Amino acid sequence: MSKRKNTGRWLAVSTAVAAMFGGVVVAAPAGAATGDMIVPVSGTVTGNLVQGHCIDGSAHSGFDIAANSGTAIEAAAKGTVVDVRQSSSTEGYGTQVVIDHGAGYTSRYGHMIVNSPTVNVGQVVSKGQVIGKVGSTGHSTGPHLHFEVIIKGVAQSGPSSYFACGAKVTQGTPIAWSFPGFPTEQRTRQNKANKRYPSGPIGYNSSMNEEVFAIGSGGNVVNNFSTPGKGGGWNGWGDLGGSSNTKITVGTNAEGNEEVFAIGGGGAIFHKWFDPAKGWTAWSSLGGSNFTDMALSYNLEGNEVLYAIGGGGQMYQTWYDPSKGWVGWGSLGGSNFTDVTTGYNKNGEPEIFAIGAGGTMYHTWFTKGSGWNSWSSMGGSAFTEVTLGYNAAGNEELFAIGGGGVMYHAWFDPSSGWKGWDSLGGTNFTDVAVGYNASGNTDVIAIGGGGALFHAWYDPSNGWNGWSGLGGSGFQDVAVGYNDQDNEEVFAIGSNGQLYHTYSTPGQGTGWSGLYSMGGSGLRWE
Known part of the structure; x- marks a missing residue:
């Protein structure tokens, strides 16, 4: 099975990485962005927090994007305007706008043309809304946008790998970074790439509340959604029908509504989705047979893609085409795969990870213009479960349960490729999921001996903490x-x-509530 997400250590970006980008960044059309934040203006990067000002390497506190004077600037994400400063001064950021996105996130847009801001303090702006024009006010040597991503008052260096010196960036493009702890509404409804929530049984309904899906005792699919403010906080279990289902996953379709996928009788895959006007649709077959595991992702156009392990452990895919609907299943090769998870590489392109023969990890990735690469071994052995996340630098990090139930991880370093596998310790783990704690750092959740819950989290100052119990059995x-x-x-x-x-x-207290029952009977996720 394949589940959720993660974080790690800040990584420096070298000149070689800037060259790797080659001035080309995978772009989504303006207005169709798929990331938590989007690039606010098209242009050439001339500064970031790791390489500094590109011309001389001097320290810098944000991302500079050179563009023609008067070019429209868009809000990187939905939020509330908290500062609009009109200034023709030759010091500081000159005319600027600051937007509060919630959860400690703000973004700054500096050096605008005087009187060009189109927003006011207190105004709620949407993602991609024009907020002003590129200028050269403040301490500036030419027209450009000074852009900052700030968490709790600290400008973040993580996106520097995306805003590498010399890179050509396109307005509306999703910024390839993890955005730890970014507000839920942004992460789910505005992020079709859904990088923060790899495929699994948890979705978010039209009211932006959590919704849990499970397979019932009769092989039917059931659901229960959060109702904040209502007694108990949960609505109770509902029946979505179906039969003989063995695995489910949840995603967001092209209209931004929840869509549920299930492996049913004969290993075929079925799906149904929520229609705001009519409720849940009937189950419909996507065909295929003998599928044993699946993972949901999104392609470069932001449309859903299903990857599924079929007969002989071979990998297959199908995707949604807005003009044609779901296309037929096509093989991606490989054999003897038992578990699959998906992510996005340093270029924002899809990448698949699968456990193969002997419990070895394999991966393949999509390259725009040339398609899927051949499967390549990442080593390791005796792996039984894998899930993927993104570390603090926005790079992929894998967590896998190996021999003896020990937890291992491997992560991508833009300067030297994949690193690991390193042990995170523990024993007798049988399942793993990944999230972010209140500090925005990776928190790995695992089921250990006796079926108890454990977690280990990453501390940027001290590294990984040891495993701690969350109770239960x-x-x-x-x-x-x-x-x-x-x-x-x-x-x-x-x-x-x-x-x-x-x-x-x-x-509060131990930092966690007690374990509470949500009811149900005979429930399973696979």
Whole structure:
């Protein structure tokens, strides 16, 4: 099975990495962005927080994008304007706009033309909305945008690998970075690439509340969604029908609505989606046969793609074409695969990871213009479960359960490729999921001995903390979501087939609530 997400250590960006980008960045059409934040203006990068000012290497506090004077600047994400400063001064950022996106995130847009800001303090702006024009006010040697991504008052260096010196960036392009702890609404409804929530059983409904899907005792699909403010906080289990289902995953379709996929009788894949006007549609077949595992992702156009392991352990894919609907299944090769997860590489292109013969990890990735690469071994052995996340620098990080139930991880370093596998310790782990804690750092959740829940998290100052218990026993499957307070919430199915949950309570007691039953019976995720 394949589940959720993660974080790690800041990585420096070398001149070689800038050359690797070659001035070309994979772009989504303006207005069709798929990331948590989008590039606010098209142009050439002339500065970032790692390489400094590109011309001389001097220190810099943001990302400079050279563009023609008068070019429109767009908001990188939805938020509330908290500062509009009109200034023709030759010091500082000159005329600027600052937007608060929630969860400690703000963004700054400096050196605008005086009187060009089109927004006011207190105004709520949408992602991609024009907020002003490129100028050269403040401490500036020519027309450009000074752009900052700020978390709790600290300008972030992580996106520097994307805004590498000399890179050509396109307005509306999703910024390839993890955006740890970014507000839930942005991460789910505005991010079709859905990088923060790899495929799994947790979705977010039209009210932006968590929704849990599971397979019931009759092989039918059931759902339960959060209702903040209502007694108990959850609506109760509903029946979405279907039969003989063995695995489910949830995504967001082209209209921004939840879509559920299930492996049903004969290993065929079925799906249904939520229609705001009519409710849930009937189940419809996507065909195929003998599928045993699947993972949902999104292509470069932001449309859903399903990867599924079929007969002989071979990998297959199908995707949604807005003009034609779902295309037929096509083979991506490979053999003896048992578990699959997906992500996006340093260029923002899809990448698939799968456990093959002997428990070795393999991967293939899509290259724009040439298609899928051949499968390549990443080493390791005896792996049984894998999930993927993104470290603090926005690069992929894999977590896999190996021999003896020990947890291992491997991560991508733009300057030298994949590193690992390194042990994170622990024993007897059977399932793994990844989320972010209140500090925005990676939190790995695992089911260990006796079916108890454990977690280990990354501390930027001290590295990985040891495993700590979250309690419970007899758990069989685990998943991670984020509640209406944008705090981490862990869901686990017990030996009695009931669903349990616990959630992060920053600053209170142990930092976690107790384990509470959400009811249900005979539930499973696969």
